[in-house]
Amino acid sequence: MKIQQIENYLCGEATESEITALFQWIDASPENKKEFIQYKKLWALTSRAGEEEEVWDRLFAPRFRKQKLVHNYWRFAKYAAMLLFAIGAGFAFQYTGWGLKHEKLIYAQNCSIAAPLGQMTNIVLPDGSKVMLNSGSSITYNSNFSQGERLVTLTGEAFFDVAKDQDHPFRIETSLLNFEVFGTSFNIEAYPDDPTINTTLVEGSLAISDKTQKELHRLKPGENAHYDAYQTKLVVTNVSTGIYTSWKDGLITFRNEKLKEIAKKIERWYNVKIIINNPKIGEQAYFGTILKNKPIDQILEVLKLSSSLKYKIEYRPDKPTIIYWR
Amino acid sequence: MEASYSPYNDFFLSQLKAGNESAFEHLFKIDYKRIVGFCQQFIEDKDQSQSLAQEAFVKLWLNRAQLETVNGIHSFLYTAAKTDCLNYLKHQKIINRHRDRQLQAKEAELNREILESFDFDQLELMELEKLINQAIEELPEKCRLVFRLSRIEGKKNNEIAKELEISVKSVEANMTRALKTLKLKLAAYLPAILVQIILEGL
Numbered sequence: 001m002k003i004q005q006i007e008n009y010l011c012g013e014a015t016e017s018e019i020t021a022l023f024q025w026i027d028a029s030p031e032n033k034k035e036f037i038q039y040k041k042l043w044a045l046t047s048r049a050g051e052e053e054e055v056w057d058r059l060f061a062p063r064f065r066k067q068k069l070v071h072n073y074w075r076f077a078k079y080a081a082m083l084l085f086a087i088g089a090g091f092a093f094q095y096t097g098w099g100l101k102h103e104k105l106i107y108a109q110n111c112s113i114a115a116p117l118g119q120m121t122n123i124v125l126p127d128g129s130k131v132m133l134n135s136g137s138s139i140t141y142n143s144n145f146s147q148g149e150r151l152v153t154l155t156g157e158a159f160f161d162v163a164k165d166q167d168h169p170f171r172i173e174t175s176l177l178n179f180e181v182f183g184t185s186f187n188i189e190a191y192p193d194d195p196t197i198n199t200t201l202v203e204g205s206l207a208i209s210d211k212t213q214k215e216l217h218r219l220k221p222g223e224n225a226h227y228d229a230y231q232t233k234l235v236v237t238n239v240s241t242g243i244y245t246s247w248k249d250g251l252i253t254f255r256n257e258k259l260k261e262i263a264k265k266i267e268r269w270y271n272v273k274i275i276i277n278n279p280k281i282g283e284q285a286y287f288g289t290i291l292k293n294k295p296i297d298q299i300l301e302v303l304k305l306s307s308s309l310k311y312k313i314e315y316r317p318d319k320p321t322i323i324y325w326r
Numbered sequence: 327m328e329a330s331y332s333p334y335n336d337f338f339l340s341q342l343k344a345g346n347e348s349a350f351e352h353l354f355k356i357d358y359k360r361i362v363g364f365c366q367q368f369i370e371d372k373d374q375s376q377s378l379a380q381e382a383f384v385k386l387w388l389n390r391a392q393l394e395t396v397n398g399i400h401s402f403l404y405t406a407a408k409t410d411c412l413n414y415l416k417h418q419k420i421i422n423r424h425r426d427r428q429l430q431a432k433e434a435e436l437n438r439e440i441l442e443s444f445d446f447d448q449l450e451l452m453e454l455e456k457l458i459n460q461a462i463e464e465l466p467e468k469c470r471l472v473f474r475l476s477r478i479e480g481k482k483n484n485e486i487a488k489e490l491e492i493s494v495k496s497v498e499a500n501m502t503r504a505l506k507t508l509k510l511k512l513a514a515y516l517p518a519i520l521v522q523i524i525l526e527g528l
Contacts, residue, residue: 046477
């Protein structure tokens with residue numbers, strides 16, 4: 001049996017008669033069977049399912065939440081009962097005129113806002129803080145936010161302009177680090193497919209702590225903190241903040257950034273897929289500024305003119321466009 | 327990167343164990359394709375494979391407190407996937423009416439046998455993954471590229487051909503070469519482990 005036939009079978013490309021022949025061969029001797037099993041195991045362990053976009057959000061996150069709810073059913077029931085009581089009491093107070101007059105809104109239990117691939121989103125949080133979400137990012141806050149617990153969870157990249165409130169710290173949680181501020185503006189880059197986090201502070205002061213709440217560093221204006229999850233190391237450097245925050249004005253400055261890293265960003269901004277055929281191109285460092293709001297072909301032209309990159313665009317119906325870089 | 331082969335570190339593990347949902351999300355996004363890919367080798371139905379893989383992740387989340395090392399993450403996921411696939415195969419009726427029943431039964435039987443022989447003991451799985459990765463790295467460039475696109479990115483042969491601007495025939499030839507080399511390499515590198523994981527229990 002030629003390995004080509006085994007491979008065809010493993011790929012699911014063998015015909016009925018080829019499969020029959022293969023199984024005859026497998027049955028013919030224990031050695032044959034052993035050999036086939038070796039290939040199949042190797043195949044299974046190196047196998048990756050094809051591109052599944054947004055599985056987490058679409059399929060798994062709701063299911064995962066459900067599972068957790070069932071698990072925490074009693075705790076949930078307790079809170080639900082308390083909440084019902086509180087709402088009931090609130091109505092009673094209001095009805096009898098005992099209660100304080102307040103205009104606090106009850107926000108949705110978990111408010112989640114996402115900027116889809118290819119788009120940016122502006123958000124004003126209940127406390128007046130402004131958040132600008134970069135493409136492919138999302139932010140979540142819970143119902144306690146309007147009661148003064150300023151806590152948000154960030155996936156991806158966002159520029160924060162936090163409203164001043166000395167009594168209520170504003171906290172941001174990402175997968176790897178936590179941040180705490182009182183009133184400042186800064187940028188956080190924490191994409192889930194990246195094992196690093198980049199934070200740049202424009203003004204004010206920003207405390208960075210690990211997930212055990214140990215403070216790692218207090219960032220000063222103009223400082224950039226780069227965190228690497230593999231080395232669990234935080235490196236702080238002085239930077240010109242513009243490079244890190246200019247994306248919100250639609251202006252992107254690259255300094256010594258590898259083209260493969262730039263490709264990742266373009267994929268997020270334009271919801272396209274970039275395939276780098278020549279690995280050498282990916283490693284090439286690039287200096288320059290591009291305008292993000294321009295159509296992608298113009299961006300590609302700029303990159304082409306200012307580096308040795310060549311590209312080819314392949315449009316696909318109902319699927320992200322593929323761009324090949326050579 | 328040599329010392330820590332796993333995509334996770336101890337800090338990540340402590341976060342996961344503490345119930346950090348973003349840590350779990352991160353993990354899911356890294357490993358989902360791998361577990362679906364594994365299930366698909368034994369279960370034809372694509373949706374079913376996905377659902378079994380998702381089940382494995384739910385189990386991981388519910389049992390996260392029991393994880394002891396970062397390498398335990400993959401062991402746990404693969405073991406859960408293996409158990410679920412076996413359970414599924416046990417109760418599965420022959421579905422594909424266009425194909426010979428006897429052949430399908432034989433195939434299912436062999437799949438069960440292969441699944442049962444997988445031993446996802448932490449150390450061995452880590453060693454094997456490391457070996458496979460090393461062996462892939464050592465393949466000739468074109469060969470490696472084709473293998474990666476096919477096995478790691480899950481692309482079809484004609485897609486790879488288009489992407490690399492070579493013929494489908496050439497993709498096939500490179501895949502064959504890659505598999506053959508890998509098998510030989512792996513057999514030569516660490517016989518003990520191969521004997522334990524791949525050859526033993528047949």
